[in-house]
Every structure is written in structure tokens, then in C-alpha cells.
Amino acid sequence: MRIHILVLDGVFDLGLAALTDTLDTANQVAGLLAHPPSPVEVALVGVRRRVRTAQGLTVPVVPLHGAVKPDVVLVPALGAKMPDTLAARLAHADMADAAVVLQQWSNAGAVAGAACTGTFVLAESGLLDGQRATTSWWLAPMFRQRYAKVMLDESRMLVNSARFITAGAALAHIDLALSIVRSRSPALAALAARYLLVEARGSQAEFVIPDHLSHADPVVERFEGWARQQLARGFSLEEAAVAVGASKRTLARRLHSVLGKTPLSYFQDLRVERAVQLLRTSSESIDQIATQIGYSDGVTLRVLLRRKLGRGVRELRARI
Template structure:
């Protein structure tokens, strides 16, 4: 399988190296997994040389001189925040890359992108009327720029015919593993084990709801109001009155910015609070459910599995592991 990694100037160092390393490890393990597919990697570009966002020089093969690929993968740009990303997407090399991607798409090349690389792909309009994911904190900007894309930002990897997108930063690993899995599930599993990567279907557990709310003043105002009422019954009319707007306007704004209804976002805040309490208190699930407005622990357990993709025990174990590692580190510093 011939794979072009389309690296643009100021590429995200981790994204580029993660794709290369994951696929290279898969090649090393292919014999053990009895896999017949080998991944032939080429760093292609629209310029002869690029610099990564950390300033390292990377030689690339001009795409026009490359043999036709089977797959093209777009690692993230180094621009991580909306303001810098907007400017990066206007660069001439990004526009030229878009022309290449449209041409490759006509030739039935599979095109994948991760993190901010999904914006480069979406700019080509190839994702229009398709499902996709992106960096969770950039989902408001993605919705603003690409209203015809069906964004599913809670998912780690989303595929549709000829296209695949992955979420934020280290989701480059998930993108590479998805590609490996198409050829050999056994090889993908072995590669993930070597990399110490567990299956990750969702990036929702990493998202910070109030960070997303800051993309819009009205949404932020609603978020502040909601956080003080997580244990109460939700009322759209009260929310609209508290934020000084109509129910219709509030619903439209949240849909435009977050892709959610006010009630759905209210539920997100409840889940976020529940996850925090699971990791920082010894309260049982029923008690925590009551604190965030649910009738019983069964309802909370179901919602956690559906929205976060993890069970109560998994969430508690993860939080305690992180806390234990932090405490051990502090103890070593003191010594």
C-alpha cells in the first residue's frame, strides 16, 4: 500500500512523527501478525522542504514527482487555536494542497486527516454532506466554516467512502491504527499493544465544555447559568429569561456553535460534573446521580457509557491512576 503523508509547512511535529512511527512499527510487526500488506511511506508536499512548527527542517518529495498513492494522510498544522488556524488556512501552500487533494479524490485515493488537518480537507469541500470529526476544542470554528459537514466531534475516528477523519492531537495514532485495521485487525491490535494504546472510540472524555462555550458570549452566559442548576430540573424558558433572549434564539445559537440543543449541552455539563465527582469523592453512584439531577445511579451509568464511552469503574480507576501518578511525582520532588 503506497501512502503519501502530505506534510505542509509548519506541520505539527507530533502528528507527522506519530503517523510515520505507527505505520513503521506496523511494518516491523507485519511478519509476526502474518499480514501481507506493507505500508510504503512517502513524505510528500507542495514544496521541496518544509519546517515543522518546532523549527525542524524536513525534506519532502514534490507530490508531482511521486508515484500515484493508494492513501493520502494529512497531519495537523501547527496552528492550534482558531485565530492562528484561520490565517494558516489562507496560505498559498494550503490552497495548492487542496487542489492536489481534489485531484487525488477523483482518482479514488483514500484521503485521511487528523486534528487541524481536517480543516485542510474540509476546505476542499470534499467533506460536504459527509460525517467527520475534528479537534474537540475547534468544533465551533469547524461548524462556522463548514456548515454542510455533519460534525461528530465526540468521536475519535469517522469514516465515509473515500474519506476518514480523526480527532485532536494524538488521534493521529487512531487514524494510523484505523488504516492498519483495514488491512489486518490482528496487526492493528499488535501495533496498539506495542504503543500502549487502548481502544478509544470517543474523545468526549477529554473535552472541556466551558472551553467550548467561550466561543460565543451568549453560549458562555448560558453555561454559567446552567452550572448553578445541574441538580435541578432543566427549563428552557428559565434559561432564555436568565440569558436575556428568546427560547428560539438560545436554541439556534447553541446549535450553531456547539451543534447541540440547550438540554443536550445541559446534560453534557451534568456528565462532566459527575465524572469529576466520581474521581474526587467516595460518594456512591446514586448519591452522585442525585447531585447532578438524575433520579438514580442506573440512569447515570447508562449516560456515562453512551456519552463518554466508559463505565463508572473505568472512570474512577483512570482518575485515581492519574492522581496517584501526580502524588508520586510530588513525593519524588520533595525527596
């Protein structure tokens, strides 16, 4: 398998290293298997001859004219991590060149993957239109506004859709690389993960800070403030609309535009966030906590926690 890593100027150092080191680890431990797959060939390819990382390190890249067609192309994150700096970086001329080469390789049959802010580079090419995808959880509002045709689920750590693979923030680069290894040899992916001390993790939900996301829109921010005061009392769309000064339809539309959620589902997210906080900081039972956030018993809360947190939050599993 031939893998190209498309390296753009200002690439996130950790993301690039996570991809290359995970794939190299898989190559090195493959010989321990009874039936090892052939090694993957990894090349760093650039749309510019001179590429530096976000920390100023020079990256030796193969120019496009010298790169053969890949089986897989991966896009690591950019060093720009916040919406304003990321928007400015996406406006650079090399983005258009990256979009063209991604389209060419994809049309030739290559699988395309990206992690963290690299998902924005892939989305800029238009290849993710109509596809399911994930991205860095705190950039989900920006992603939805820029790429409305992409079906985004930022709660997921990794999303496979057609010939595209997207991964969440920062260390999800490892999950992305392991998914490529897994497509060739599940046994090798499992072995490499053990050497890297990486556990299976399907969700970003436990890392999300809901009120950070709500600040992307004043109506959503007002709703978030109102909702936190109503966790024990319960949800009412009519009361919420009055409290934020918008119609029920406008409130629902703004929540969906920014967060991709209904008012009720976001309200449940806040309940889960509060429940997790109490589980970590108090000795109260889950039934006692459920009462504090508006549930008559712990059954419904347990279901919500398991569904939204998945296999994450290991230290809480015994309590839920």
C-alpha cells in the same frame, strides 16, 4: 498499499511522527504474523519544495510532480492549535495548492484521512461537504462556522465516512494510522497497537472542557453559566431563555451553531462533567451523586455516563 503523507509548512511535529512511526511499527511487526500483509509504502509529499515543522526541523519531501498516485493520502495536523493562529495559517497560499492535490487524488480513488487541525486542511478542499467528520474538540465551534456542510461530531475519536477518515486531537494521529492498517489486516493493527501500548478508544468526550467551548459565543456562555447553577434543580428551556436574554429559538440556534447540540443535550453534558468530577474526587456513591445533579436515582446517570464516555475513563468503570 501506497500511502502519501501530505506535509505542509509548519506541520505539527508530534502528529507527523505519530503517523510515520505507527505505520513503520506495523511494517516491522508484520513478520510476526502467520500471514503478514505486504508492507505499506509511505512517502512524505509536499506542495512546496522546502518544508519545516512547527519546531523548525526540515522535512525531506517528494515534490508533487515526482509523486505517483497514492492509495491513501493522510494530512497531519498543523502546528497552529488555536482558532486565531489556525485561521491565519489557513489563509496561506499553499492551502489552495493542497486543496487541489487532495481533490485530484480523491477523484482518482484515493482514501483521504486527516487528524486534529489537519481536518481543516481536508475540509478546505470541499471533500468533506456532506460527510460525517470529527476534529479537535476545542476547535469544533470554529469548524462548524467555516464548514457548515460537514456533519461534525467532535465527541468521536475517529469517523469513517465514504472514502474519508477523520480523527480527533493530537494523539488521535495514532488512531488514524492504525485505522489504515486495520483496513488491510485487523490482526496487524491489533499487534501494532500492543507494541505501541495503545488501547481502543472511541471517544474524545472525557477530554472535553465544556466551558471552553461555550466561550465561542456570548449567548452560549451565558447559558453555560446559568446551566451550572441549575444542575440539581433541572432544565427548563423557558427559564434558560429568560436568563440569557434571548428567545428560545435564538438560544437553540446559537447552541446548535457553536456546539452542534440542543440546550438539553448540552445541559446533560454539564451534568456528566460534574458527575465525573465527583466520582474522581469523592467517595460518594453514584446514587448520591445523581441526587446532587438532579436525578432521582443512579440508573439514568449510569446510562448517560456509559453512552457519552463509551469505553473511556477506565478508573471509573467499576463505579458505573
